[in-house]
Amino acid sequence: MNMLATTIGGRTFNNCMMNAAGVRCQNKRDLDALVQSDAGAYVTKSATPQKRAGNPSPRMHTLPHGSINSMGLPNNGLDYYLNYVIADQQKRPGTTNFLSVAGTSLADNLAMLHQIQASEYTGFVELNLSCPNVPGKPQVGYDFDRVHTVLDQVFEFYTKPLGVKLPPYFDLVHFDQIAAILNQYPLTFVNSINSIGNALVVDPQSEQVVIRPKGGYGGIGGASVKPTALANVRGLALRLKPEIAIVGTGGILNGVDVFEHILCGASMVQIGTQFGYEGIPLFDRLAKELTDIMKQKGYTSIDDFRGKLKTFD
Numbered sequence: 001m002n003m004l005a006t007t008i009g010g011r012t013f014n015n016c017m018m019n020a021a022g023v024r025c026q027n028k029r030d031l032d033a034l035v036q037s038d039a040g041a042y043v044t045k046s047a048t049p050q051k052r053a054g055n056p057s058p059r060m061h062t063l064p065h066g067s068i069n070s071m072g073l074p075n076n077g078l079d080y081y082l083n084y085v086i087a088d089q090q091k092r093p094g095t096t097n098f099l100s101v102a103g104t105s106l107a108d109n110l111a112m113l114h115q116i117q118a119s120e121y122t123g124f125v126e127l128n129l130s131c132p133n134v135p136g137k138p139q140v141g142y143d144f145d146r147v148h149t150v151l152d153q154v155f156e157f158y159t160k161p162l163g164v165k166l167p168p169y170f171d172l173v174h175f176d177q178i179a180a181i182l183n184q185y186p187l188t189f190v191n192s193i194n195s196i197g198n199a200l201v202v203d204p205q206s207e208q209v210v211i212r213p214k215g216g217y218g219g220i221g222g223a224s225v226k227p228t229a230l231a232n233v234r235g236l237a238l239r240l241k242p243e244i245a246i247v248g249t250g251g252i253l254n255g256v257d258v259f260e261h262i263l264c265g266a267s268m269v270q271i272g273t274q275f276g277y278e279g280i281p282l283f284d285r286l287a288k289e290l291t292d293i294m295k296q297k298g299y300t301s302i303d304d305f306r307g308k309l310k311t312f313d
């Protein structure tokens with residue numbers, strides 16, 4: 001068995017690393033490149049029911065330790081991505097990928113999930129409850145009652161494998177509260193974390209913000225979010241029922257970062273900012289780096305160390 005293989009919801013992936021939604025996955029060319037790559041799977045750009053232009057530019061900015069973005073969900077609409085994943089499923093039966101959806105209302109999410117339920121798609125859906133960048137639309141993941149309502153209504157009819165993409169939480173009581181809600185549903189996975197939303201980056205030279213939307217507020221990704229991401233992966237891994245796998249996202253630049261996410265409990269990891277900077281060769285590099293670490297430590301599968309982080313007590 002491949003050393004880097006992982007299993008989620010009964011589906012096996014031969015590599016536990018993939019892109020994070022939003023980065024280099026918006027059109028067919030990007031997705032075809034991911035299919036050809038060493039990534040274990042791909043996720044499509046979060047879809048809304050119709051094609052969307054997103055926020056005005058500049059809407060992304062490189063930082064010394066990551067990135068800030070306020071893209072505002074530019075995407076080609078659900079039909080585009082659903083057609084893509086179905087065609088891919090027909091070409092490569094037995095492979096599983098992730099279709100991300102991010103309605104800006106509950107009605108939009110339910111309509112999209114009804115369409116997916118009725119389609120021949122059998123892969124994973126990642127329901128994005130954590131986009132920080134649509135003006136006037138708060139992140140659902142911070143409103144626990146709302147998360148409850150959304151999942152109640154989704155699981156009234158949706159029977160295919162589904163996970164949720166969560167925002168980062170910053171207090172242990174919030175880990176308790178969100179896990180208590182998520183544990184009530186037949187979720188296949190949770191993905192933690194989306195970008196750290198509504199941060200503000202200031203350019204002291206120009207005395208200006210660095211991105212246009214929302215007065216300069218945007219989501220932070222990349223190296224600086226790793227400790228927050230690990231805290232969320234670990235916090236959820238300790239609280240969720242074992243049937244719900246954790247997808248770890250945030251701050252992955254190298255094999256050590258992947259190793260740490262898995263130690264904290266991730267079964268799969270996603271890479272956003274660094275994939276944006278490095279492109280497809282990232283996956284081959286990370287696979288080599290993680291394999292080297294595992295060999296040095298005598299591990300032959302990620303299950304040998306997944307979730308086995310040691311603490312002092």
Ligand code: DOR
Binds near residue numbers: 046071072073074130
């Ligand atoms: O940081 C993010 N940017 N997270 C999302 O969920 C959506 C994306 C965007 O399009 O703004």
